[in-house]
Amino acid sequence: MQSLNDLKILDAIERFRSIRKAADHMSLTPSALSRKILALETQFGVELFERTSKGLRLNRSGQYLTVYARSQLAEFEKVRGELQAIKKTTSGHVRICASQSVLESFLPVHLARFQLNNPKVTVSINHSSSARAMTDLQEYHSDIGLCLNLSDHTDLSVLGDADQEIYAVVTTSHPLAAEREVSIAEIARHQIVLPPQGSGLRLMLDQHANRENTFLTPAVESNTYASIASACRNAGLVTFGLSLYEQTEDGAGNVALIRIRKMPPANVRLVKLHGRTLSPAADKLARYLGNRMRGRAVADAGQTTPQATQG
Structure with missing residues (x-):
């Protein structure tokens, strides 16, 4: 791969299914993006997309390469965050997949509070069912997941767990x-x-x-x-x-x-892909959300809620 932008091309086209929309997202002209696609296919010696009347769609080779691309982008975010940690600041982008009920009732206010103390951390949220969360994490669509009644799975590490009335x-x-x-x-x-x-x-x-x-x-x-x-x-x-x-x-x-x-009660779990090292930004947000979940669980049990670690 020539650059991180080459990696982002695959992700953008899969999301938008359109040369024009993907080009707009990446601040390129459609013709420039088309040339980059051809260059990628030439570099790897395989076609990566199916051209249909509705636009571009990743073929099997393209899907495989896109998962690799996302893993490399996630690794870049981790390294960038570690470099920022040397400067004693936390920055980076974190992607969360969340069940609707958790997205509605928990994430908005706590993300706002976290970002007040960590203004250089940006967050995107994907509404995802618990069944879909596994795929989102495995394919690097998301860094962490907040899921309702998620079954145990060997591919997931639980970062926080709380029963919720x-x-x-x-x-x-x-x-x-x-x-x-x-x-x-x-x-x-x-x-x-x-x-x-x-x-x-x-x-x-x-x-x-x-x-x-x-x-x-x-x-x-x-x-x-x-x-x-x-x-x-x-x-x-x-x-x-x-x-x-x-x-x-x-x-x-x-x-x-x-x-x-x-x-x-319902069970809410905060999870990540097993064996994956999160970027400093994702790790810090996960620890913050986990602390808030544990604080709520203690309060529900009728005990004094401990002071959560602030982001």
Whole structure:
């Protein structure tokens, strides 16, 4: 490979499936990017892409080389971070894959707090199911993952682990807001907003409702936090969140969190690919998030929450 930009070409084309969009992303003209693609194929002696009417698509050789390219870019981030550590600063880019419920209730506020103390660390987040997280980590799409009810796997190292209670979330003016605990059947009598079928939280809620001979019929079903939060705040619908939700700005003042009777807890795990050395930026963020998760678990157990290590 001639440069890091050559490595980034493969990743950009896989993501955008378009010469024009990939070229815009890399600040190149489409013709310049096309020449670089031909140069890569000449260098390796194989075609890397399939040309279709819908644009470019990686073939098997291209997919193999893209995984290698991402691993090299991740290694570069690690080395760059180590060099910055010599200067006693932390910089770099961290990629996180996260289940929707964790993305909604935990990451936004804690990433903001981390970046206040680490302004040279940038973060990108991919919404990913727990089943998809393994592939994201193996193929270097992500550095770390925050997943709901993730099964044990020899390819993953667990950096943080916490059981999380699932709450009904309502505005303080909702009829249920005064209750400390309600059954899933009582919740089902109200209009509710749910994540889509197949998501980890939705699966747990449907299974619990089935055990209690109740059926949850959503008035609104959405896979975006903004629309779920809007339906709760503005339309008075009931939604659901993890106990991690209590740490967010939304968790204080304008909403009430109500325990769901007999509802089993969810498990949230912070993971990385086994054997992979994280960049200093990713390692620092992982340690920060792990500390916050452990602090929440202690608080849920009715103990004093320890002061988490600040980023």
